[in-house]
Amino acid sequence: xxxxxxxxxxxxxxxxxxxxxxxxxxxxxxxxxxxxxxxxxxxxxxxxxxxxxxxxxxxxxxxxxxxxxxxxxxxxxxxxxxxxxxxxxxxxxxxxxxxxxxxxxxxxxxxxxxxxxxxxxxxxxxxxxxxxxxxxxxxxxxxxxxx
Amino acid sequence: xxxxxxxxxxxxxxxxxxxxxxxxxxxxxxxxxxxxxxxxxxxxxxxxxxxxxxxxxxxxxxxxxxxxxxxxxxxxxxxxxxxxxxxxxxxxxxxxxxxxxxxxxxxxxxxxxxxxxxxxxxxxxxxxxxxxxxxxxxxxxxxxxxxxxxxxxxxxxxxxxxxxxxxxxxxxxxxxxxxxxxxxxxxxxxxxxxxxxxxxxxxxxxxxxxxxxxxxxxxxxxxxxxxxxxxxxxxxxxxxxxxxxxxxxxxxxxxxxxxxxxxxxxxxxxxxxxxxxxxxxxxxxxxxxxxxxxxxxxxxxxxxxxxxxxxxxxxxxxxxxxxxxxxxxxxxxxxxxxxxxxxxxxxxxxxxxxxxxxxxxxxxxxxxxxxxxxxxxxxxxxxxxxxxxxxxxxxxxxxxxxxxxxxxxxx
Numbered sequence: 001x002x003x004x005x006x007x008x009x010x011x012x013x014x015x016x017x018x019x020x021x022x023x024x025x026x027x028x029x030x031x032x033x034x035x036x037x038x039x040x041x042x043x044x045x046x047x048x049x050x051x052x053x054x055x056x057x058x059x060x061x062x063x064x065x066x067x068x069x070x071x072x073x074x075x076x077x078x079x080x081x082x083x084x085x086x087x088x089x090x091x092x093x094x095x096x097x098x099x100x101x102x103x104x105x106x107x108x109x110x111x112x113x114x115x116x117x118x119x120x121x122x123x124x125x126x127x128x129x130x131x132x133x134x135x136x137x138x139x140x141x142x143x144x145x146x147x
Numbered sequence: 148x149x150x151x152x153x154x155x156x157x158x159x160x161x162x163x164x165x166x167x168x169x170x171x172x173x174x175x176x177x178x179x180x181x182x183x184x185x186x187x188x189x190x191x192x193x194x195x196x197x198x199x200x201x202x203x204x205x206x207x208x209x210x211x212x213x214x215x216x217x218x219x220x221x222x223x224x225x226x227x228x229x230x231x232x233x234x235x236x237x238x239x240x241x242x243x244x245x246x247x248x249x250x251x252x253x254x255x256x257x258x259x260x261x262x263x264x265x266x267x268x269x270x271x272x273x274x275x276x277x278x279x280x281x282x283x284x285x286x287x288x289x290x291x292x293x294x295x296x297x298x299x300x301x302x303x304x305x306x307x308x309x310x311x312x313x314x315x316x317x318x319x320x321x322x323x324x325x326x327x328x329x330x331x332x333x334x335x336x337x338x339x340x341x342x343x344x345x346x347x348x349x350x351x352x353x354x355x356x357x358x359x360x361x362x363x364x365x366x367x368x369x370x371x372x373x374x375x376x377x378x379x380x381x382x383x384x385x386x387x388x389x390x391x392x393x394x395x396x397x398x399x400x401x402x403x404x405x406x407x408x409x410x411x412x413x414x415x416x417x418x419x420x421x422x423x424x425x426x427x428x429x430x431x432x433x434x435x436x437x438x439x440x441x442x443x444x445x446x447x448x449x450x451x452x453x454x455x456x457x458x459x460x461x462x463x464x465x466x467x468x469x470x471x472x473x474x475x476x477x478x479x480x481x482x483x484x485x486x487x488x489x490x491x492x493x494x495x496x497x498x499x500x501x502x503x504x505x506x507x508x509x510x511x512x513x514x515x516x517x518x519x520x521x522x523x524x525x526x527x528x529x530x531x532x533x534x535x536x537x538x539x540x541x542x543x544x545x546x547x548x549x550x551x552x553x554x555x556x557x558x
Contacts, residue, residue, distance in 0.1 A: 005309075005311075006309035006312065007309055007310070008309070009307050009309075040304075040307045042303065047418075065322075065326060066323070066325045066329075067325055068318055068322050068325055068374060068376075069371070069373065069374035069375075070312055070318070070373055070374075071370065071371035071372065071373065071374055072315075072317075072370075072372050074312075074314050075309075075312060079312045082374070085312060085313045085318070087322050087326075087422070087426060094420075095420060095422040095426075097304075097308040097311055097313045098311050099311050099312070110326055110329050110330055123310060130310060130311070132311075
């Protein structure tokens, strides 16, 4: 089932991010100057203002920091109510807003280890793969890299 | 010619402590405006910012016992737009030599005016805030926010996460609330203690909008906005205006009512990851830093503060501020609310007029107004005994701005 989604922010490095997602991989730009990984991706580094970055593949692993459930129709019917968002701290540092993939209510807690998975989606710019997060056992390291 | 330069906020400076005082406060009739806006009668004109501003100004002038001719400064904070300082001066029938626009949020305007008075730019300044937010049908969240607005200061997190369905300021508060509840072992009913206390406070304030009692069942039955936040966890949206009249300390002492001294202020803005600051740190470093600045400037300790008015766009943010300033230990905020420690008769009265959640949403200006009434000892029906010092805090998602107001002759 293709999920119709509200629009992504596209252009410049955002396009590269989404191209990597279409390959089933999570890549982010790292600032050449201060070495901060950029997320969200902005025209310049939000830490130091530099404009040169090097793309880096991430493990896709992280842990749940928090979550919330949308019950108010902010997207005017575009997404079926209710929907849930998770807030993930990636192992490499960046904080990532996303959706849960098969995380049960019982499991959901700060610190729950998760790993990225990708689901087929579509917005005004076309079809794409959306990164979401599912539970992983702490010993299942690097399994997402084998995709 | 008038000077519209946006002055950046002056740093906390003991030399400016108690240089100026609030001598007049005027607020519009919030319940009447709220009723009128909701009724939407065909013959009703929606309230305009300038009409609301004039109403508040006249009340403040009367409250201060001053005449229009006494006003030599005007600071204009019409948060959703309105007339320029020149236009408003003409409308109000005043002729100030010092005129400026200032932030709509009550974060910066008061220190700026105090500094201007200390520098001799004016001696009696009318600070006017007005919002006709309900009348212009302002909406929040979702597709109203797009990346096109990034250039005019729209936060990235309001639009960047649309593909995942994450948007709105409420969602940011929800993430903080959920983590807080989970980490400190509270449930959603515990969170309701904030809304319930503020609603209870509002019942003692004739100018509060929401005055019907709220039980825990009422709270839990209110619809979710972004779970775990219920409707009653979020602040009001309403029309209104607030006017403060500020004078030099010297002139303030000539007024009939006790002057409310602007004793201290502070400001700290987070750098680094916004979500980290907000969700994991809950702004604690900024609150502590800014709080220390304000206390040092005022020459006071935290224990001298007998009253706290905190910016409450959502219940959890009030808890963030109470804990961040050090009034309660991290994680103890909900317990303190639940057990009445923060009630008007508790160890530290908080948002005594009902805050923005049950009182009125005036971007922090109503919180200053309450502090003024409390420090004058004229808050009939909800007066805190023997109050000498209040801390009014405006804090957003990346910034903390406390004000310390004191009763004259307080230590």
